[in-house]
Amino acid sequence: MFVQEVRRYYPFTPFVGARVHKDFVWDQYEFKKGVLVLLDVYGMNHDPVIWGDPDKFRPERFQEEKDRTYCFIPQGGGDPAKGHRCPGEGITIEIMKAGLNFLVNKIDFVVPEQDLSYSLSRIPTLPKSGFIMNQIKKTGLE
Ligand code: HEM
Numbered sequence: 001m002f003v004q005e006v007r008r009y010y011p012f013t014p015f016v017g018a019r020v021h022k023d024f025v026w027d028q029y030e031f032k033k034g035v036l037v038l039l040d041v042y043g044m045n046h047d048p049v050i051w052g053d054p055d056k057f058r059p060e061r062f063q064e065e066k067d068r069t070y071c072f073i074p075q076g077g078g079d080p081a082k083g084h085r086c087p088g089e090g091i092t093i094e095i096m097k098a099g100l101n102f103l104v105n106k107i108d109f110v111v112p113e114q115d116l117s118y119s120l121s122r123i124p125t126l127p128k129s130g131f132i133m134n135q136i137k138k139t140g141l142e
Contacts, residue, residue: 001059003096007074009057011118011125014042016076041073042120106140109133 015038020031031037046054050071051061070077075086086092103109114129 001062003093003100004062004072005057005059006096007093008045008051008072011042011120012074013076013123014120014125015040015123039073039077041076044071044073044077047071106138107136108139109136 017036017038020033020035020037023033024031044050048054069079073085075089075092076084078085080087080089110133112132112134114127114132116127116129116131118125118127
């Protein structure tokens with residue numbers, strides 16, 4: 001739940017873009033050939049209609065099991081088998097779980113004052129300072 005909330009709350013990728021190949025209409029929206037279309041990934045993952053209190057970091061919101069194929073889109077929208085949604089999502093989640101376990105259970109560290117702000121117009125989005133850690137000590141058992 002924590003990893004899912006990190007992927008929702010932070011701009012994993014703020015948007016994805018594509019150029020319209022041929023004219024079409026979808027859901028009453030006209031897409032003209034040649035136009036650059038941006039999918040507002042961050043915006044949808046912070047839509048108050050979908051998430052209630054989107055600016056609160058609240059992992060428990062993922063307690064409820066439900067189909068989020070089209071509303072939770074940190075690595076692109078839809079079904080990866082039929083479209084371009086990231087097929088590496090499962091791997092990413094497992095890597096994040098292992099990283100979180102390491103940070104929480106295997107080491108101790110101090111996070112000094114730094115600039116953790118981030119840009120919403122840059123891909124990949126990273127905190128301005130990176131992520132600085134001091135006084136790192138091993139704590140966990142092997
Ligand atoms: C933090 C990690 C990752 C992020 C934020 C991320 C994000 C994305 C995004 C936004 C897309 C485009 C989706 C779209 O066009 O609708 C994408 C596509 C893709 N990703 Fe990832 N991804 C991540 C990790 C991975 C990993 C670990 C793999 C493979 C092991 C992977 C493989 C791919 C591939 C092959 C595509 C192209 C899919 C296609 O065009 O059909 N990604 N990813």
